[in-house]
Amino acid sequence: MVSVDRSTAKDDIEKYEKRNFWSGLFFGIGLMAFVDEVIFHQLLQWHHFYDLSTPQIGIFADGLLNSFAWFAAIGGLFMFADLRRRNAVWMRRWVASILIGAGTFQLFDGIIDHKVLRTHQIRYNVELLPYDLAWNIFGAILLFAGIALLVKARKERRSA
C-alpha cells in the first residue's frame, strides 16, 4: 500500500518481526487470563473471587496482573491489526509467541499466584496435588510448544 523508504526497509523488517512477537506474547497472556476468568472463576466456580486467607500482597499482585492482562489482550490484537494493514504478519512467529505468552501466564499463575503468594487455589476441599500438577504441566507444554515453534519460525526466511 505505502512504499517503504529503502534506507529503512531493513530496520522496518526487524521492527515488525519484533512486533509480531510482542503482539502474540501480549495476546497470549491476555487470552489465558480470559480463559482463566471465564472457565475457572465463572463457569466452574472453582476459583474464588477472594478467599479469606488471601494476603494483602496476593490481592495486590492479582490486581496488577489482571489489569495488565486486560490491556495485553486488547493491545496485542490491535498490534496484530497494525501488522495486517502493513502486510507484515508472520503467522508462525505470531502463533508461537501466543503459545509462549499463554504458557508463561499459566505457569506464573500456577506457581507464583497459587503457591508463592497463595492468592487462591485451583479448587477447594479437594486433594490439590493432581490439580496443581495438571495446571503447571499444561502451562509448561504450551510454553515449550511455543518455543519450539519460534525456533522453527526463525529457521525459515520470512516469505511474505
Next chain:
Amino acid sequence: MSHHYLGSIELWFSVTAALALAWALIFYPMLAIWTNERFKKWPVRRYLFWFAGVTAAGAALVGPLSEQAHTSFSAHMIGHLLLGMLAPLLLLYGKPMTLLLRSLPRDLARLLSRILNSRYIHFISHPVVASLLSIGGLYILYRTDIFIWMHQSTIVYAIVHIHFLVAGYLFMMSILYADLTPHRYSFRFRAIVLILALAGHKILAKSLYAMPPAGITTTDGEMGAMIMYYGGNLIDLAIILLFCYSWYKATAPGRVVRAI
C-alpha cells in the same frame, strides 16, 4: 448496622445538581447549533455522547439511585461507577473543550487557551497526578472517616461527589486524547499509567470485599465490591479499546506522525 447513616441529603444539593445538569443539557446544544454557522457542523454523535454522559451523572446525583445510595453500599457503588467512570468517559467524547473554545469570543477564547496551557493544568492533567487524584481519592474515601462524614453532612457529600466527577474526567482526559489536549505524553507512558491505575481500582475493589468500610454489612459490602470490580472491568474494557484504537489511528501507515 446502618447507624452511621444519620442525615439525609439536604434539598439544596439535589436542586443545585438538577440545575447544573439541566444547564449542561441546554447550553451544550445551544452552543453547538449557534457555532454551526461559523464552523463545521457539530457531529450528531457528540451530542449523543454528551447527553448520555449527563444522564449517567444525573442518575448518580439525583433521583432514586442517589437516595438508595445513602443506605446501600451496592447502590453507592453503582453511582460511583456512573459518576466517576462512565459519565466522564462519555462527556469527554462530547468534546466540551473544543465546543467551548469555538463558542467563546476571541479574547475569552485566548484566555481559556492560556489557562489550558498553564502550569497548573499541566500538573493536574499529568497522567500520574490525575490517576492519584481519582484512584487515590477512592482509597482515602473508603479507608478514612470521610466515608462516614459523607453520610452525615451534605457538604462533605457534595464535595465527594463533585470530586468523583471532576477527578474522573481529569483521569479520562489525561489518558485519552479525545478532546483538546495541550499537554501530551507518549502512548507507551500513558499505557503504563493506565494499567497501574486500573490495577489500583481492582486492588481496592478486592480489599473492600475483604474489609468493607466502617458501618457496612458484610453482604452489602461484598456485593458493592463485586459491582465495583466487575462493573469497573466493563468500563476498563471501553477505555482500553478507545486507547488502543487511537494508537491504531495515529500510527496508520503513510500518516505524518505528530509530535506525540
